[in-house]
Every structure is written in C-alpha cells, then in structure tokens.
Amino acid sequence: MERGGGVEVVTAQPRERKHRRAVVVAVFLVVVAAADVVAVLLWHPTSPEDELLHQVLLVAWPLPAFVGLLIGAYELFLHHRLVAELSRIASPSIMEHLLPGEVLKAFLSSIYGANEANHDIVSGLLGGEGVRPRGGDLTISTNTTIKIELEGIDTKAYHLIITQSYQFRQQIPVDRFVIFATSSVLLRDTINAACRYPLFELFFIPDQSLFLDSVDDLQNATKIAIDYIDHDGNRRSAEPSQIPPVEVRFDQWSNYLTFFREAMGPLPKLSPHNHLGDLRIFECDLSGIADDHVVRAICGLTINARMLQNTDDGFCYWQAPYPSYVERISFDATRLAVELVPEQEFTVMPFTFRSNTLPAQWLSAEDLEDLLVRSWVLPGHGVALLWREMRN
Numbered sequence: 001m002e003r004g005g006g007v008e009v010v011t012a013q014p015r016e017r018k019h020r021r022a023v024v025v026a027v028f029l030v031v032v033a034a035a036d037v038v039a040v041l042l043w044h045p046t047s048p049e050d051e052l053l054h055q056v057l058l059v060a061w062p063l064p065a066f067v068g069l070l071i072g073a074y075e076l077f078l079h080h081r082l083v084a085e086l087s088r089i090a091s092p093s094i095m096e097h098l099l100p101g102e103v104l105k106a107f108l109s110s111i112y113g114a115n116e117a118n119h120d121i122v123s124g125l126l127g128g129e130g131v132r133p134r135g136g137d138l139t140i141s142t143n144t145t146i147k148i149e150l151e152g153i154d155t156k157a158y159h160l161i162i163t164q165s166y167q168f169r170q171q172i173p174v175d176r177f178v179i180f181a182t183s184s185v186l187l188r189d190t191i192n193a194a195c196r197y198p199l200f201e202l203f204f205i206p207d208q209s210l211f212l213d214s215v216d217d218l219q220n221a222t223k224i225a226i227d228y229i230d231h232d233g234n235r236r237s238a239e240p241s242q243i244p245p246v247e248v249r250f251d252q253w254s255n256y257l258t259f260f261r262e263a264m265g266p267l268p269k270l271s272p273h274n275h276l277g278d279l280r281i282f283e284c285d286l287s288g289i290a291d292d293h294v295v296r297a298i299c300g301l302t303i304n305a306r307m308l309q310n311t312d313d314g315f316c317y318w319q320a321p322y323p324s325y326v327e328r329i330s331f332d333a334t335r336l337a338v339e340l341v342p343e344q345e346f347t348v349m350p351f352t353f354r355s356n357t358l359p360a361q362w363l364s365a366e367d368l369e370d371l372l373v374r375s376w377v378l379p380g381h382g383v384a385l386l387w388r389e390m391r392n
Helices: 003-042 048-060 062-097 100-112 118-126 208-221 250-255
Strands: 141-152 157-172 176-182 200-204 223-230 235-242 279-285 295-310 315-319 324-335 344-351 371-377 382-389
Touching (some): 003 048, 003 062, 100 118, 141 315, 157 315, 176 208, 208 295, 235 295, 324 344, 344 371
Parallel strands (some): 141 324
Antiparallel strands (some): 141 157, 176 279, 223 295, 324 371
16 A cells, blocks of 8 residues: 555545534434424424424424534535635744644654654654754754765775755854764764754764774864854854864763663663774864854854775765755765776765756766755765776
C-alpha cells in the first residue's frame, strides 16, 4: 500500500463515516417530520384521547424537521466552508503561540504512531528542539552556498577545503561557534542529533591515522566571517578572520553532546574516555572578529575550513548541520593532481530530496559543473564527490 494511501485510510475514512451517519440521521428526522405532517392532515380523531395525540403531533412535527434540516445543511454545505474560514482566521495567531516541537511531535505521532525515534525527525526538520514560540531556538538557513575544493599535497594526502555560507531565517542569539572533528562513524552519525548548540559544524576524517594531523590543520586554518547584531542593536559584518579555536577538555564534552550525559534512544550513554582518540571539540568566540564590538546575535555565518585527508579514500562529502535551502554546490578538483599520480576522474552523488544533476557519469576535473540543488537540505542530506583513476 502506498504511503499516501495509508494516510488517506487513517484520516479520511473516519470523517467520511461520521459524515454519512450525520446525513442518515438528518434524512431520518426529516422523514419523521413529514410522516408527522401527513398524519396530522389525514387523521381525523374521534375520541378525546385521539384528539390529544393529534394535538401533540401537530405541535411536535417542526422540531425533527428543523433539527434534520439543520444537520443536513451543516454537513452538506456549511462544514467545509466553516472549517476553512476558521483555519484562515485562527491559524496564524494560534501558530505564533504554539511550540513548534510539541506541534510536530503530536502530528508525527498521529501519522507515524508513537515512537521515540520521532524525536530525531522533529530535530532534523526544525533545526533544533522547537521549545520556544515562533521558532526562537531554531537554526534555519534560507540562503546557503557550498564550495568544495581539493588541493593535492603529495601522492598520499590532500587538503579538503570546504567553504559554507549561511544566512539565517532569524537572528541566532549566540556569540559562540562549535566545531566537532571525529574519525568515528558512530559519532559522525549521531552528533547532529546530540548537539544542543545552535551554531556548529561537524567534520569527519575517515583515515584514523591522519586524525591528529587533520585536527591540527583544521584548528590552524579555519576562517570565519559573520553578519551580526552588536550590543546596540546595529547590524554589522566582519570579514573572514582566522580565530584560533579553543579546544574543549574531554571532561566538559557532556556540556556539548547529549550522549555523554544520558542514553539517546537505542544508543547507551557514552564515556568520553572511550573517544579520546577519535573526537575533538573546539569552541570559537565570535566576538573575537567583531571589531571590538560585542556580538549579541548572528544573522549570517561563513566558514572556510581545511583538513588533511587521504587521497586513497576516493571520496569526500558535505552534509548539512541544520535545515538549509541550497541553490547550488560548487566543486573545484583541478588542484588535486600532483606529480607521479595518475590523472583522476570524478562523479557527483547527491543524497538530497532532489537535485538537477545529470545521469551518473565520470568527468575530468575541468568538466565538473556546479550541482543545482534548489531545494531544502536537512541534517543527514548532502552531496559526495567520488574519484578514481582515469579510464579510457
């Protein structure tokens, strides 16, 4: 059974059954009233008792007629119009005062059924917990650009340079930016749901042997630019600047990631001691690039990050940290080639709702084109760039 059909069975059939029952009741009441009128007109009582019953029928027939006509008119003509008008008038003002997270949880439970995993969908769709009216705690980018660059170092390693630019739907009332770097697949797939900081980025280093060198590269080369609101409420911009991220001590990791404090669904509580070799957390004070101004809120953010990767991995990728509307994603692999390394060919593999990509084909670095996305990209969505030795 198709998903759409399943929803129709759950939501449409009960309403249809109620509608049919109401119409049947309305018709029955009208028929009773009509029979009452016929009896009054055709019956000529001959005794005092019959005369009393005749008077009762004469007085009573308008009531079932009125109720039947009222129910019928409501079900056949007024219900849809009334519901539509009430929704039009009430929805905007009501929605402004509801908690987005609670509304979405209730909706998902009615459609998917009660399930603890619904929390992950809520967080992914909203870009946060949604515990404040009007989405005051949500991070949503309505204008997002991504550029992925590959820069060869030698026959074994290259620099992955990712530039991400976000313009947020509303001001994010923070002055900190958090960077997670990991070589653990488990942490890679869990950090997005476990992080409670509004502004963060996650970087994955597949090769464990390069993890520490890649983290050093990331820490020393990351540049950040911001559009922000200062202490006086003025909007300002700060040019890209290199902020030395401050490493967070492992005994403080629980303040940044939920799974170090408690179990998350099927994932048990994790111990920081078990991830000293595959996780690093850094925090950036964004006021450090704000030209002596105090950052009260962030309107836009651009991160230029560089990290060391193994060329033999044969792939790199970008994933959205929060809901983002992406117009296009750009690629530049022309600098991956180094001496003594065979020429490479590339293909783009998006994992998004939709993208206007061409049928899968392998291209030279010079022939790589931008990927037109023109859609929302949620946490877990993204794009991968794969490469292999050039084939004839």
